[in-house]
Amino acid sequence: MKRPAETPLAASLPATVPFVGPEALERQRGQTFAARIGANESVFGPSPKVIAAIRDAADQAWMYGDPENWDLRHALAENLGIKPDEVVVGEGIDGLLGYLVRLYIGPGDTVVTSDGAYPTFNYHVAGFGGDLIKVPYVDDKEDPASLLDAARAQGAKLIYLANPDNPMGSWHDATKIEAMIADLPDGCLLLLDEAYVEFAPAGAVPTVDISDPRVVRMRTFSKAHGMAGLRVGYAFGEAGVIRGFEKIRNHFGMNRISQIAALAALADTSWVGEVRRKVEEARVHIGEIAASNGLTALPSATNFVTLDCGRDAAFAKAVLDELVAGNIFVRMPFASPGNRCIRVSAGTPADLAAFAEILPQALDRARGG
Amino acid sequence: MKRPAETPLAASLPATVPFVGPEALERQRGQTFAARIGANESVFGPSPKVIAAIRDAADQAWMYGDPENWDLRHALAENLGIKPDEVVVGEGIDGLLGYLVRLYIGPGDTVVTSDGAYPTFNYHVAGFGGDLIKVPYVDDKEDPASLLDAARAQGAKLIYLANPDNPMGSWHDATKIEAMIADLPDGCLLLLDEAYVEFAPAGAVPTVDISDPRVVRMRTFSKAHGMAGLRVGYAFGEAGVIRGFEKIRNHFGMNRISQIAALAALADTSWVGEVRRKVEEARVHIGEIAASNGLTALPSATNFVTLDCGRDAAFAKAVLDELVAGNIFVRMPFASPGNRCIRVSAGTPADLAAFAEILPQALDRARGG
Numbered sequence: 001m002k003r004p005a006e007t008p009l010a011a012s013l014p015a016t017v018p019f020v021g022p023e024a025l026e027r028q029r030g031q032t033f034a035a036r037i038g039a040n041e042s043v044f045g046p047s048p049k050v051i052a053a054i055r056d057a058a059d060q061a062w063m064y065g066d067p068e069n070w071d072l073r074h075a076l077a078e079n080l081g082i083k084p085d086e087v088v089v090g091e092g093i094d095g096l097l098g099y100l101v102r103l104y105i106g107p108g109d110t111v112v113t114s115d116g117a118y119p120t121f122n123y124h125v126a127g128f129g130g131d132l133i134k135v136p137y138v139d140d141k142e143d144p145a146s147l148l149d150a151a152r153a154q155g156a157k158l159i160y161l162a163n164p165d166n167p168m169g170s171w172h173d174a175t176k177i178e179a180m181i182a183d184l185p186d187g188c189l190l191l192l193d194e195a196y197v198e199f200a201p202a203g204a205v206p207t208v209d210i211s212d213p214r215v216v217r218m219r220t221f222s223k224a225h226g227m228a229g230l231r232v233g234y235a236f237g238e239a240g241v242i243r244g245f246e247k248i249r250n251h252f253g254m255n256r257i258s259q260i261a262a263l264a265a266l267a268d269t270s271w272v273g274e275v276r277r278k279v280e281e282a283r284v285h286i287g288e289i290a291a292s293n294g295l296t297a298l299p300s301a302t303n304f305v306t307l308d309c310g311r312d313a314a315f316a317k318a319v320l321d322e323l324v325a326g327n328i329f330v331r332m333p334f335a336s337p338g339n340r341c342i343r344v345s346a347g348t349p350a351d352l353a354a355f356a357e358i359l360p361q362a363l364d365r366a367r368g369g
Numbered sequence: 370m371k372r373p374a375e376t377p378l379a380a381s382l383p384a385t386v387p388f389v390g391p392e393a394l395e396r397q398r399g400q401t402f403a404a405r406i407g408a409n410e411s412v413f414g415p416s417p418k419v420i421a422a423i424r425d426a427a428d429q430a431w432m433y434g435d436p437e438n439w440d441l442r443h444a445l446a447e448n449l450g451i452k453p454d455e456v457v458v459g460e461g462i463d464g465l466l467g468y469l470v471r472l473y474i475g476p477g478d479t480v481v482t483s484d485g486a487y488p489t490f491n492y493h494v495a496g497f498g499g500d501l502i503k504v505p506y507v508d509d510k511e512d513p514a515s516l517l518d519a520a521r522a523q524g525a526k527l528i529y530l531a532n533p534d535n536p537m538g539s540w541h542d543a544t545k546i547e548a549m550i551a552d553l554p555d556g557c558l559l560l561l562d563e564a565y566v567e568f569a570p571a572g573a574v575p576t577v578d579i580s581d582p583r584v585v586r587m588r589t590f591s592k593a594h595g596m597a598g599l600r601v602g603y604a605f606g607e608a609g610v611i612r613g614f615e616k617i618r619n620h621f622g623m624n625r626i627s628q629i630a631a632l633a634a635l636a637d638t639s640w641v642g643e644v645r646r647k648v649e650e651a652r653v654h655i656g657e658i659a660a661s662n663g664l665t666a667l668p669s670a671t672n673f674v675t676l677d678c679g680r681d682a683a684f685a686k687a688v689l690d691e692l693v694a695g696n697i698f699v700r701m702p703f704a705s706p707g708n709r710c711i712r713v714s715a716g717t718p719a720d721l722a723a724f725a726e727i728l729p730q731a732l733d734r735a736r737g738g
Contacts, residue, residue, distance in 0.1 A: 003582045004526060004558035006613060007475040015615040023435040036432070045431045054427035054626070058420045061630065062411050062595040066392040091460060091622050098619060106376040120621075127617050157373060189373035213372045226431040229625030244375060246384040248496050250467060252489075253460050255624050256598030257423070261430065 009107065009129045018120040022329045031327060035351035038329035040166065040196075040304045042226035043348050044278050046261065047271035050227065053264035057257045065256035072259050075266045076234055082210050086236050088245040089262075091253050093195055093218045093233040096245075098124045100216060100235065103244045104158055104189060105130035112150045113160040114142040116167065116335030118193065121160050130158075137338060140298055140306075141170040144180040152185045159184075162193035164200050167333040167343050169300035177206035184214050189241075192217045196302040198224035198272050199279060204301060213238040223303055224272045225265045230258040279303045282346035289356045293363055304345040306333070313339040315366055322362035328355050378476065378498045387489040391698045400696060404720035407698035409535065409565075409673045411595035412717050413647050415630070416640035419596065422633035426626045434625035441628050444635045445603055451579050455605050457614040458631075460622050462564055462587045462602040465614075467493045469585060469604065472613045473526055473558060474499035481519045482529040483511040485536065485704030487562065490529050499527075506707060509667055509675075510539040513549040521554045528553075531562040533569050536702040536712050538669035546575035553583050558610075561586045565671040567593035567641050568648060573670060582607040592672055593641045594634045599627040648672045651715035658725045662732055673714040675702070682708040684735055691731035697724050 005011070022039065026032055037043065045051070069089035077084040090096040097120060105111055107129035113121060115134035125132045133154055135146040147159050161180070164171040177192070184190055194217050197205060208215050216237040222228035232254075235242065265271070286305040287297035296308040309316045313336060320332045320342050332342045347355065374380070391408065395401055406412065414420070438458035446453040459465040466489060474480055476498035482490060484503035494501045502523055504515040516528050530549070533540040546561070553559055563586050566574060577584050585606040591597035601623075604611065634640070655674040656666035665677040678685045682705060689701045689711050701711045716724065 002555040004473060004556055004610075006472050007478070009475070010472045010613065010616060013616040015612050017436060017615065017620050019436070019621070021433065021436045021621075023439060024437055027439065039433055041433060042431050045428060050430070051427045054430065055424045058423040058427075059414060061419070061423065061598045062414045063405070064390065064408055064410060064591075064597045065600075067386060067388070067390045068393055070392060070396065091619060094621050095619050103375050103379045104373060106378070109376070186371040187373055222433075228433045229430045231434075231622060231624050241373075243384050244379065246386065247379060247382040250460060250464050251386045252388070252390075252463050253600060255600050255627060257626065258624060 013127060016123065018123045025324060025329065033329040034327040035347055035354040036329050037345040037347040037351050037355065038331040038343070039228070040223060040302070040345045041228045042223060042275060042303060043346065043351060044226060044275050046226040047265055047268040049268045049271070050225070050261050050264045054257055054261050057260045060256055060260070063256055064252050065254040065259050067251040069254055069259060072262050075263055079266060080236060082236060083239065085239045086210055086242055087234055088242050088249070089232065089234045089254060090245070090249060091233070092222060092231040093193065093220045094120050095231070095253070096218055096233050096235045097121050098127070099245050099249050100191060101125055101128050101130065101158070102248055110154045110156040111158045111160070112147050112154065112156045114147065116333050116338045117142060117160060117162060118166060119334060137168065140168045140338065141165060141172065144172065144176060148180060148183055148185070151188050156185075156188055158189050158191060160191050160193065162195065164196040164204065164301035166196065166302060167306060167331070168338055169298055169302045169304060169306045171200055171204045171301035173203055174206040178208075181206070181208060181212070181215055188214065190215045194218060195220045195223055199276060199303055200301045210236070211238055213241050216241060221262050221265055224275050226275065227258070227261060227265065230261055231255065232258050232262045279346040282352060285352050286344050286346070289352065289359060293359050298341070304343055306338070306341045306343050308341050311340065316340050316342055318366035319362050322365045323358060326358035326362055328358050382496060385492065387492045394693060394698065402698040403696040404716055404723040405698050406714040406716040406720050406724065407700040407712070408597070409592065409671070409714045410597045411592060411644060411672060412715065412720060413595060413644050415595040416634060416637040418637045418640070419594070419630050419633045423626055423630050426629040429625055429629070432625055433621050434623040434628050436620040438623055438628060441631050444632055448635060449605060451605060452608065454608045455579055455611055456603055457611050457618070458601065458603050458623060459614070459618060460602070461591060461600040462562065462589045463489050464600070464622070465587055465602050465604045466490050467496070468614050468618050469560060470494055470497050470499065470527070471617055479523045479525040480527045480529070481516050481523065481525045483516065485702050485707045486511060486529060486531060487535060488703060506537065509537045509707065510534060510541065513541065513545060517549060517552055517554070520557050525554070525557055527558050527560060529560050529562065531564065533565040533573065533670035535565065535671060536675060536700070537707055538667055538671045538673060538675045540569055540573045540670035542572055543575040547577075550575070550577060550581070550584055557583065559584045563587060564589045564592055568645060568672055569670045579605070580607055582610050585610060590631050590634055593644050595644065596627070596630060596634065599630055600624065601627050601631045648715040651721060654718075654721050655713050655715070658721065658728060662728050667710070673712055675707070675710045675712050677710050680709065685709050685711055687735035688731050691734045692727060695727035695731055697727050
């Protein structure tokens with residue numbers, strides 16, 4: 001009996017996972033992390049009103065979710081000041097990234113991103129056979145000029161830019177992003193990942209004409225709303241571009257309870273403000289812990305702080321490994337020069353106390369002390 | 370500014386939805402259905418232990434789910450008597466169908482299914498550019514002989530078969546499926562959709578060698594477990610075939626609360642039996658309602674009953690429309706000859722009382738009375 005053959009593209013792909021989950025690390029180590037501050041989840045949780053909504057909706061689990069995400073799209077559109085057919089809801093930004101890449105990228109198509117930017121985007125580009133060009137960060141920021149130059153030189157169809165950025169926590173002013181959009185090459189789409197937008201300072205969120213078909217923005221309930229486990233993201237842009245998702249998305253893919261929870265999150269207008277305040281406190285605290293250990297906290301417009309360990313990637317990796325061995329889940333940037341750093345998500349005071357306790361010894365051991 | 374161009378394949382696809390959701394019909398009509406018995410959801414709900422697990426887990430919503438679905442895969446493997454790397458968990462069977470088609474089917478590849486079988490499978494085949502061959506049902510059953518003949522004649526890479534079948538409710542004995550597998554053409558994969566397997570009579574579930582790379586089976590928590598809204602399906606088969614999913618799936622796509630709920634569902638070993646009993650009662654009741662209205666209930670191995678309206682597709686459609694107008698959500702098969710029927714999901718006694726009340730007048734009006 002002959003083994004069925006995958007497509008040539010599928011056969012060429014590695015069996016991979018963009019990130020190892022903290023649960024896998026816990027299983028390897030036989031121990032639960034004392035602080036889960038590595039995946040930029042919101043330790044402050046979802047709004048109590050969201051938790052109540054989930055509990056109230058539990059007995060609705062037998063019903064499929066509305067495949068049109070009608071109520072949620074309408075609520076999002078109202079919040080964004082756009083029309084409901086200018087927004088599509090999906091299984092987190094990760095799911096929407098896959099759909100967008102599938103719509104626009106096939107073998108022979110070129111995509112531009114920054115070296116060290118979101119690996120899951122790269123995973124999808126590879127998965128649909130695109131050629132990925134990576135340009136370096138400049139001053140720990142994704143660099144619009146380099147991205148545009150590469151896109152122009154290579155005839156790219158798609159550019160990825162996160163603002164604010166993950167994993168460096170940096171950001172650009174709105175004017176810079178707006179200028180980038182004005183300068184997009186013909187036929188090139190800008191994917192603006194705004195997963196961390198709720199943490200961005202005033203002046204960092206661009207104004208984009210919703211009728212411009214060259215820009216798709218993506219946001220999520222996973223970060224400021226504290227709902228990473230519920231998988232709700234959304235993309236918005238020109239109606240014709242957004243309609244494309246209807247051709248390929250998993251129409252019945254949305255969890256009904258997640259739909260209800262996301263509506264409850266939008267209805268609670270005070271929670272994100274409270275989270276922002278706690279995140280700001282945590283960022284200050286992480287900065288203090290870093291400074292007292294001789295590390296440099298990079299400026300952050302997100303719910304994490306990237307700490308420059310002051311030496312090379314091998315050293316940062318050693319620090320990371322010692323922190324994990326000390327029961328603290330953190331991560332680090334994958335590419336140079338960001339990989340001189342470790343990345344610490346905003347934690348509760350207890351999380352950060354655990355981090356502060358382990359860090360000196362982790363640094364000491366990483367230094368071979 | 371030039372509009373970005375979708376891939377030629379994406380551009381060729383219609384913006385479509387495999388099924389219109391009941392919520393869309395409710396919005397059109399400005400009224401909530403009195404009986405939601407059209408999508409083969411389990412009106413008997415999930416186990417009370419599942420509901421309790423969801424409520425308990427609500428405050429974990431801030432954490433991503435385990436991307437490896439470790440606990441759930443291990444529990445499923447134990448139940449199935451296979452190894453954990455022989456099963457993959459995904460966002461419902463719908464999501465897994467998309468992944469499987471993506472792994473094996475591209476432009477120029479041929480796929481065989483039955484005319485009137487699951488539209489969402491067809492949607493995925495079209496979405497990845499495959500050529501779909503449809504063979505007729507025989508005696509209201511998907512016909513293994515026709516499927517094999519077509520696959521052999523067309524050099525198909527993939528055959529879809531649901532056992533028990535949706536939308537007809539029919540089934541094949543295990544021996545027939547086993548013979549079909551023995552007779553698969555070289556290089557052809559059989560996708561065995563077992564969404565309704567928990568309702569199948571004894572002797573209808575084939576024994577398949579898990580090391581046979583030519584068969585992938587899919588099951589779900591959406592039907593007997595009453596968790597359609599939570600989007601948990603799984604595929605199992607030979608480890609190398611299952612490993613393929615790791616190359617393309619949305620690793621962080623699973624909802625954490627759904628993972629926990631599915632584990633709770635597996636731990637409650639009595640609930641599915643109770644659901645089966647209630648479904649059996651409902652099937653008998655639907656049969657009685659049908660008979661007293663001059664309709665023929667087809668035999669069912671599922672949680673729905675397909676009712677032969679005794680005339681043509683236009684008549685069945687008229688009956689369906691009248692039922693919907695009468696506030697009863699039901700559906701009907703899409704293709705001839707199944708489309709002489711309407712399909713009624715197992716309902717609560719109240720659901721079926723509402724159905725019984727409206728049906729005579731719906732038939733009367735459909736007859737032009």
